[in-house]
Amino acid sequence: MRNEIELEAIIEDYLSGKLTADEQKAFEQLRNNDPIVDHKVVAHKVFLESMKQYADILLLKEQMDSAHHQLDVAAISAKVKPHSSKIVRIWRNNKSAIAIAASFLILAMVMLYSIQNQSKQDGSFEALNREVSQIKRSQNNLIRNINTKVQNTNIASAKFGGSGFAISSNGYILTNYHVIKDADSIYVQNSKGTSFKAKRFYTDPVNDIAILKINDSSFDQLGSLPYSIKKAGAGIGEIVYTLGYPKDDVVLGDGYISSKTGLNGDTLAYQVAIPVNPGNSGGPLLDNAGNIVGVINGKENKTDGAAFAVKSRYIVEAVNSIPQDSLNKRIPYGKRSQLQGLKRNKQVEKMQDYVFMIKVY
């Protein structure tokens, strides 16, 4: 027991460097020779280190506690604690998020402002655009260039072609203004292939409407017109069809009204989802009941299946602008058409005699 205590004391002195050089040397010898002593030294060293750390931290904690006492914790926490007001708390917790949101808001407002400014510019641009689009339209107009087709024949051939339809039985034909705009002479050809000379009688460049009068002695009166004009506007989704002359024979096109406005919001026209080709210009656009709702006058070159048709209201205006006594059995407005209730093929059969190809030289 005594020896154990002595050994422990020596180990402790050894580890804390209190032994003299000789004693240290002797002890190291002992340690080397006796594994039990060596083990005790190592164990005690670990223990002392742990104890020292424990002491250090304990002291540190004491010091920190005394430092803590100097603090006025209540005052500080009153300053930094979550504010009782929810708004302030949200503000403190989400400062960065709010900052981001605010900058977005500002950005959005700036953009909105600039868009508004832009749309002002757009207005003037649109007006310009309309001019351009008019040029474009004249290029895109469904005027069939049949120049090349009959080039070799010696017979004078038509430069352009379009379609038109009778608005009275005594030879008044309605077509698009752009079809006959540059005409030297105009001929209309019926479905049987007979041509009649015609002259322009009325033109309305704004609505792209022209009325021709057949001025040919070989022309007989037509029967009473099977279709009528619908004065009211057609709704989106209304099934419509058109007859026209994109080729030498009459062609039926079928579709529906897709928008109440035409190119760039043009209120004079409908947008119609209908397959049309050069030559369809001036063709009547009819609803299922055989009422004319418009006149095909163009299509957009960039969008598929977007054709445009002048609204029937402007047809009525055009018809009204010519002396009524010169129209024999003119096209009826808002009446029940003869075509109503007929199947499509019967309607076409009855109608095709009243739809003409317009040939322009």
Added chain:
Amino acid sequence: MSIKLSSSVPTDREVVLGILNNSEEALNKLYTGYYPMVLQFILNNNGGEDDAKDVYQEAIIVLYNKIKGGNFELSSKLKTYLYSVSRRIWLKKLTQQSKKTNNIADFEDVLTVDEDVEHHEQKDMQFDKMKVALESLGEPCKTIIEDFYIHSLSMHDICEKFGYTNTDNAKTQKYKCLQRLKKLFFSSIK
């Protein structure tokens, strides 16, 4: 809205040198300087003043051990370091209490201090073991050991304090206490 720290905050160099020299004044300045920052963080993240004190003191111990360990490089501000360590410790505590740790409200930049905190946890475990061992030692052993190893009293002082008839008796008593403590301490380690 972050709270303006008082101008008595010591420079980082002062703190490091002060801790290396065991200066209580430097520790005091450090402690009072950054306490509001950590308090603000804890109070705003589901904690109370006591939590803040515990977490903050642990963070300072981490810093203290790091400086004393000699491998401390001033790669960031002490303020940022303390904040990051406190934050990490508090998040761990929140997770242990299975409280939500998403949506943490931050007030400072945050460093990655996972390694330091884990290292600290191991040391803290040792600290706790020593504490437990000492507690279970009972009196008078606990006081004798603490007086000798922590308060650095000499055997002579201890002999007088506890009224032993001679130093040898005191030494024998201390020896017995020490053996028991070692046993308690090492058995809890293994």
